[in-house]
Amino acid sequence: MLGRAVDDNSTGSDSDYSNSWISWFLSSKGNEYFCEVEEDYILDRFNLTGLNNEVSNYAQALDVITDNLDDDVQDELRGALDVQARLLYGLIHARWIVTARGLNKMLEKYKRVDFGRCPRVLCQSQPLLPVGLSDTPYEKSVKLYCGRCEDVYSPKSSRHGSIDGAYFGTSFPHLLFLVYPTLIPPKVGPVDLAPTSRNADAEGGRRNRRSKEESEATESVGEMISTASAALKAERYRPRIYGFQLNETAKLQRWQEAVRDRQVTRLEALEDLS
Numbered sequence: 333m334l335g336r337a338v339d340d341n342s343t344g345s346d347s348d349y350s351n352s353w354i355s356w357f358l359s360s361k362g363n364e365y366f367c368e369v370e371e372d373y374i375l376d377r378f379n380l381t382g383l384n385n386e387v388s389n390y391a392q393a394l395d396v397i398t399d400n401l402d403d404d405v406q407d408e409l410r411g412a413l414d415v416q417a418r419l420l421y422g423l424i425h426a427r428w429i430v431t432a433r434g435l436n437k438m439l440e441k442y443k444r445v446d447f448g449r450c451p452r453v454l455c456q457s458q459p460l461l462p463v464g465l466s467d468t469p470y471e472k473s474v475k476l477y478c479g480r481c482e483d484v485y486s487p488k489s490s491r492h493g494s495i496d497g498a499y500f501g502t503s504f505p506h507l508l509f510l511v512y513p514t515l516i517p518p519k520v521g522p523v524d525l526a527p528t529s530r531n532a533d534a535e536g537g538r539r540n541r542r543s544k545e546e547s548e549a550t551e552s553v554g555e556m557i558s559t560a561s562a563a564l565k566a567e568r569y570r571p572r573i574y575g576f577q578l579n580e581t582a583k584l585q586r587w588q589e590a591v592r593d594r595q596v597t598r599l600e601a602l603e604d605l606s
């Protein structure tokens with residue numbers, strides 16, 4: 333699925349280097365998650381405030397992106413500048429995709445399923461959106477967010493798995509659903525019922541933690557000993573926009589955690605009896 337995702341202006345070769353740096357970058361293998369940042373946005377210095385502190389050789393890296401680099405720059409420096417240009421483009425990209433025009437460009441890619449589909453069986457091939465787990469570069473690679481199960485996954489391809497998550501940011505998918513609420517995937521229907529969740533565990537390779545606890549509670553006491561502590565240790569993904577947790581999700585998660593804590597208390601009581 334991911335291998336198929338190629339940007340429209342891609343020719344599948346590296347020969348469009350002469351065209352423009354951005355179109356070369358977008359058509360390079362592994363960069364399929366990125367959308368085109370419009371030149372107007374890049375040329376407005378206000379949009380780039382503070383990025384000069386994050387990228388070394390900032391001015392020249394910006395020249396690379398906007399195809400204004402002097403031809404007499406030595407090849408050796410050119411290579412180093414290209415690394416900085418990618419970093420700069422990524423950081424600009426993270427800012428661009430949360431603007432109205434940027435959201436719209438990413439929406440087109442989402443509708444084309446450029447980011448793949450949720451591997452969880454019960455999500456019924458829900459298209460994914462890229463998300464960062466950190467807004468600081470060099471910390472976490474990009475993950476894929478499913479609006480249906482509200483969890484995050486690693487990209488299937490290692491080429492995508494090595495992309496910096498900060499180039500997409502922690503707010504992007506949540507802001508997209510905030511701006512386009514009609515796109516929020518429905519959660520109603522029989523798909524989230526516990527009896528089928530064990531199939532999803534086996535096939536999807538991940539857990540629906542709440543129903544896992546419930547199904548394992550009916551199993552032998554020996555298995556329960558680890559269940560209570562495992563349930564407490566299970567980490568959850570918390571959607572955030574600009575660092576603030578989303579209100580509705582936060583409410584739901586508080587409820588889910590209360591259910592979990594009650595279940596853990598019951599499991600611990602059973603463990604004490606054994």
Ligand SMILES: [Zn+2]
Pocket residue numbers: 450451452455458478479480481482483
């Ligand atoms: Zn999902």
